[in-house]
Amino acid sequence: MSRTATSSDVKAYSVTATGETPKRVTGEARGVRMVLDAPEASGGDDEGLLPVEAVLGALAGCLNSVGHHVATQRGLDVERIDATVEADLDVRRFRDGTDEERAGFRSVRATVTVETDASDEEVTAWLEDVRERNPVIDNLVAPTPVELAVEVKRD
């Protein structure tokens, strides 16, 4: 049976980002900061991950936090969760403005390494739950509308 969302169910997230160079951005949320940048070979100062790498890192972070949360709810003893996340991107749309390929990752592959005494069956059920309840995975696999607005500052 469905229940209407209450105010405590729906949380708002916000990041304010300052473009410091054409490659470097500092994002801030709740007074906490994240720096994104590009390698020197791509015109950056190598002071942070690339934005596309940050998406892969976010997925890994979400696998860790959802993984521990679900393990607790299932009564599984999970000591530690590491992850490797990989993806390929055809850069032609971004780089050249062609429309032959999508702009983003074609697919993403994540491998979770979990330290646990749980059985293989328990781990399989846990992983399925982790996948289904993972916000970052859901935002990748299912369409998420993005509204984009612009404000212009002139001297």
Place this chain on the structure above:
Amino acid sequence: MSRTATSSDVKAYSVTATGETPKRVTGEARGVRMVLDAPEASGGDDEGLLPVEAVLGALAGCLNSVGHHVATQRGLDVERIDATVEADLDVRRFRDGTDEERAGFRSVRATVTVETDASDEEVTAWLEDVRERNPVIDNLVAPTPVELAVEVKRD
């Protein structure tokens, strides 16, 4: 006319993530690190953005780098690009394991503030191009397959 992708068109990205606590992950790519965490009220140490906030930050970073790249290609003088990115998330699927709502953001709203002398028409065309060529936006608005595998470490 379509052209087959060459090896220089397709780039591979990879992040290796270490789960340091149930909330904190350090992601690493090319020797560069990103720390994700949770607020103290959510059981973290407040040492980094939440994974879902990192997705919003990645979107802002991508708006900056794609924005400058597209401006250069269009011959527009863009001095600076800031952004605010917001989103709402119904936490019930993550928190409680219900299946009433999707796990991730329902929608994302980004506002770009651009310092430029370009005309309104030029800015509008620029923004449309930035949207279409933005990898992070594309991975949100269009479905992206995520493969998930697990390796189990036992004592």
